[in-house]
Amino acid sequence: RRGEMAKSTQLIDNEVFRAYATYTAIVLLKMMLMSLITAYFRMTRKAFANPEDTAAFGKGESAKKYLRTDADVERVRRGHLNDLENIVPFVGIGLLYALSSPELSMALLHFRIFTGARILHTFAYLIPLPQPGRGLSWAVGYAVTFSMAYNVLKKVWLV
Amino acid sequence: RRGEMAKSTQLIDNEVFRAYATYTAIVLLKMMLMSLITAYFRMTRKAFANPEDTAAFGKGESAKKYLRTDADVERVRRGHLNDLENIVPFVGIGLLYALSSPELSMALLHFRIFTGARILHTFAYLIPLPQPGRGLSWAVGYAVTFSMAYNVLKKVWLV
Amino acid sequence: RRGEMAKSTQLIDNEVFRAYATYTAIVLLKMMLMSLITAYFRMTRKAFANPEDTAAFGKGESAKKYLRTDADVERVRRGHLNDLENIVPFVGIGLLYALSSPELSMALLHFRIFTGARILHTFAYLIPLPQPGRGLSWAVGYAVTFSMAYNVLKKVWLV
Numbered sequence: 147r148r149g150e151m152a153k154s155t156q157l158i159d160n161e162v163f164r165a166y167a168t169y170t171a172i173v174l175l176k177m178m179l180m181s182l183i184t185a186y187f188r189m190t191r192k193a194f195a196n197p198e199d200t201a202a203f204g205k206g207e208s209a210k211k212y213l214r215t216d217a218d219v220e221r222v223r224r225g226h227l228n229d230l231e232n233i234v235p236f237v238g239i240g241l242l243y244a245l246s247s248p249e250l251s252m253a254l255l256h257f258r259i260f261t262g263a264r265i266l267h268t269f270a271y272l273i274p275l276p277q278p279g280r281g282l283s284w285a286v287g288y289a290v291t292f293s294m295a296y297n298v299l300k301k302v303w304l305v
Numbered sequence: 306r307r308g309e310m311a312k313s314t315q316l317i318d319n320e321v322f323r324a325y326a327t328y329t330a331i332v333l334l335k336m337m338l339m340s341l342i343t344a345y346f347r348m349t350r351k352a353f354a355n356p357e358d359t360a361a362f363g364k365g366e367s368a369k370k371y372l373r374t375d376a377d378v379e380r381v382r383r384g385h386l387n388d389l390e391n392i393v394p395f396v397g398i399g400l401l402y403a404l405s406s407p408e409l410s411m412a413l414l415h416f417r418i419f420t421g422a423r424i425l426h427t428f429a430y431l432i433p434l435p436q437p438g439r440g441l442s443w444a445v446g447y448a449v450t451f452s453m454a455y456n457v458l459k460k461v462w463l464v
Numbered sequence: 465r466r467g468e469m470a471k472s473t474q475l476i477d478n479e480v481f482r483a484y485a486t487y488t489a490i491v492l493l494k495m496m497l498m499s500l501i502t503a504y505f506r507m508t509r510k511a512f513a514n515p516e517d518t519a520a521f522g523k524g525e526s527a528k529k530y531l532r533t534d535a536d537v538e539r540v541r542r543g544h545l546n547d548l549e550n551i552v553p554f555v556g557i558g559l560l561y562a563l564s565s566p567e568l569s570m571a572l573l574h575f576r577i578f579t580g581a582r583i584l585h586t587f588a589y590l591i592p593l594p595q596p597g598r599g600l601s602w603a604v605g606y607a608v609t610f611s612m613a614y615n616v617l618k619k620v621w622l623v
Contacts, residue, residue: 158564164620167560171613171620174553178606181549195542198592224354230389230548231340235333237556238396242326246317274357288337295330302323302330383513389548390499394492397555401485405476433516447496454489461482461489 166244180226325403339385484562
């Protein structure tokens with residue numbers, strides 16, 4: 147039994163899996179960064195969503211005016227939601243792909259392009275860059291995830 | 306080392322895991338489709354969230370009027386968010402369930418019902434079907450995920 | 465082949481993985497609970513997002529007045545989205561961490577603190593508690609996920 151246990155955790159020694167772990171950690175940390183950017187803009191723009199968050203700025207009516215939406219805050223929040231919509235499929239499908247014995251070079255290509263595309267997407271959203279900058283970076287990440295899904299389904303299809 | 310590596314990637318040969326991989330790829334691709342439907346409605350309804358997205362329709366005031374919400378766009382976005390709220394737990398709990406050595410037939414039953422329910426949910430949301438069409442399809446997917454979580458916790462409980 | 469298959473599913477016998485499975489199931493179920501709380505507030509406050517959801521309250525104009533936002537409903541929805549933003553990274557990075565052979569005691573510490581922090585965060589959001597109650601519980605969960613990501617990257621870094 148101990149032997150079993152030791153073996154089953156060795157997945158982390160597989161190079162494709164290590165690549166998956168590296169890039170998944172990077173894109174998830176990048177996504178988490180959006181929370182800090184949102185908090186930064188909420189505080190500098192004084193634009194909050196909850197009454198209890200404005201208590202530090204005074205009581206009653208004087209604090210109520212900070213319960214508002216702000217264009218910069220909303221922009222970061224849209225970027226964050228777009229991350230969720232695109233990074234969740236990458237993490238899920240990428241895990242299946244990493245476990246489907248792809249070539250390391252092909253796997254690295256997928257993971258690197260996706261990660262680069264999502265970092266570009268964040269810059270394109272927050273600067274903001276003129277279109278089709280953001281649209282293209284979104285589409286590249288989308289296509290990479292689609293390509294991984296195709297490779298997974300080709301190997302495991304069991305309906 | 307090579308032997309280890311070869312072994313650790315064989316998870317993909319496990320039939321329950323292949324079933325999980327198949328249905329997870331399908332529901333995540335279905336969720337990704339919501340992005341394309343949102344883009345389609347944003348373009349046909351000319352309803353955008355970012356000033357840089359409307360630049361193609363003219364400059365200044367003439368483009369500003371396309372910075373608006375549209376009922377069809379918002380409906381797809383609600384469907385997309387509902388997918389995130391329900392497919393994320395399925396992918397996470399489903400992985401644990403697939404690794405907990407369930408019967409293949411039981412696993413297929415869970416994965417198939419969930420996938421069918423979420424596809425129905427999308428149609429119910431976008432057509433839209435009268436209630437309780439959408440509510441029931443949501444509840445069926447919810448119950449399947451709950452059942453998998455119960456099976457996982459029964460086997461692994463380690464607090 | 466059968467031997468391989470049997471072996472690959474034994475991950476569930478690994479104690480760290482069992483701990484990961486337990487706490488991941490718990491936090492995902494907690495997140496799913498937010499859907500039920502949203503539904504409860506939508507029905508008791510009679511505040512819906514879709515016309516088809518208000519049909520039970522009458523036809524035409526008399527039902528239209530229930531298509532509105534409500535402060536309590538929006539509060540639960542913000543809590544739900546915050547769960548998605550924070551529990552998704554925990555589930556993804558936590559899986560990589562659980563597979564990177566950490567000490568069981570350290571792994572349990574990470575998983576328990578995160579789970580406790582997210583349960584506190586929900587109470588702090590819904591009661592609501594005065595700040596910095598919600599902010600601190602959010603920060604603790606965030607720091608735990610960050611610590612796991614650091615441990616993963618230290619072990620697997622393959623760029």
